[in-house]
Amino acid sequence: MEKVIINDQIVNRIDAKVDMNDRGYHFGDGIYEVIRVFNGVLFAAEEHLERLFKSAKKVNIDIPYSKDKIINLVNTLVELNDVETGIVYFQITRGSAIRTHEFPTSKTEPVFTAFTANVEVPEKELEKGVEVITTEDVRWLRCEIKSLNLLPNVLAKQEAAEKNCYEAIFHRDEIVTEASSSNVFIVKNGVVITHPVTSQILNGITRQVVLNLCEENSIRFTKKKYSVLDLMTADEVFITSTTADVMPVIKIDNTVIGTGAPGSVTRNLQSLFREKANKDTKLVV
Numbered sequence: 001m002e003k004v005i006i007n008d009q010i011v012n013r014i015d016a017k018v019d020m021n022d023r024g025y026h027f028g029d030g031i032y033e034v035i036r037v038f039n040g041v042l043f044a045a046e047e048h049l050e051r052l053f054k055s056a057k058k059v060n061i062d063i064p065y066s067k068d069k070i071i072n073l074v075n076t077l078v079e080l081n082d083v084e085t086g087i088v089y090f091q092i093t094r095g096s097a098i099r100t101h102e103f104p105t106s107k108t109e110p111v112f113t114a115f116t117a118n119v120e121v122p123e124k125e126l127e128k129g130v131e132v133i134t135t136e137d138v139r140w141l142r143c144e145i146k147s148l149n150l151l152p153n154v155l156a157k158q159e160a161a162e163k164n165c166y167e168a169i170f171h172r173d174e175i176v177t178e179a180s181s182s183n184v185f186i187v188k189n190g191v192v193i194t195h196p197v198t199s200q201i202l203n204g205i206t207r208q209v210v211l212n213l214c215e216e217n218s219i220r221f222t223k224k225k226y227s228v229l230d231l232m233t234a235d236e237v238f239i240t241s242t243t244a245d246v247m248p249v250i251k252i253d254n255t256v257i258g259t260g261a262p263g264s265v266t267r268n269l270q271s272l273f274r275e276k277a278n279k280d281t282k283l284v285v
């Protein structure tokens with residue numbers, strides 16, 4: 001029987017109930033995280049928890065549990081649901097109260113919920129590369145917060161899906177920011193380039209892992225803003241996320257990128273990423 005978490009209780013999914021007045025429903029008033037599970041083990045859990053607490057602070061939600069408590073709960077859920085390759089999703093809303101835009105005046109407890117899903121590594125796409133579109137970034141200016149408000153991201157991803165594309169890359173005016181649910185990197189003359197950490201992007205955990213891998217392996221990289229023209233004329237383009245790993249992009253808006261096949265820098269980072277993911281999640285027997 002599949003289990004989920006509500007607050008600090010692990011219950012059967014069919015018994016799980018969330019209140020109609022939860023501010024997550026009314027306003028998207030909450031924050032979330034998605035952690036990868038490889039080999040039955042959470043990958044980069046501490047980094048995700050750190051980002052969750054940062055997001056919470058920025059929207060004045062007091063998480064009623066410690067990081068360790070959340071990691072323990074989530075680990076137990078992964079074990080009970082027997083997840084080998086998948087994700088755990090969790091969110092915290094401001095809680096349940098009669099609908100008013102401002103924070104509720106009465107003492108309202110945040111509501112923590114979590115579920116797992118079996119999600120395979122997208123091997124075929126990682127091998128071949130994917131096609132994406134570009135679209136105007138119409139989101140708010142606090143994109144560093146992993147908030148539940150994802151309507152612009154949902155609309156952009158739908159636009160991509162309708163064109164049989166994997167992802168939608170956002171640009172604000174002519175500057176590439178990130179994509180609807182991933183970060184974007186280009187490679188030009190052997191240098192990996194990605195948007196710097198500002199409030200216009202989510203600082204992806206996979207992004208941070210990839211930049212650390214560049215550093216450790218003497219792959220040249222720089223964090224700076226770049227244009228749509230730089231994107232379209234790059235030697236290589238790839239996107240990163242918890243579910244997409246290091247995903248090569250071979251076509252954007254029907255324009256072929258580089259040679260039309262995943263490039264050597266992307267390939268190198270893919271294998272370094274896989275090595276690290278396996279090393280960090282293989283249980284030592």
Ligand code: PDD
Nearest residue numbers: 034180181182183202204205206241242
């Ligand atoms: N999305 N940018 C945005 C807007 C995202 O939603 C995500 C992740 C990322 C990549 O972050 P990370 O490497 O930490 O997964 C960047 C998750 C996977 C989601 O919403 O499902």
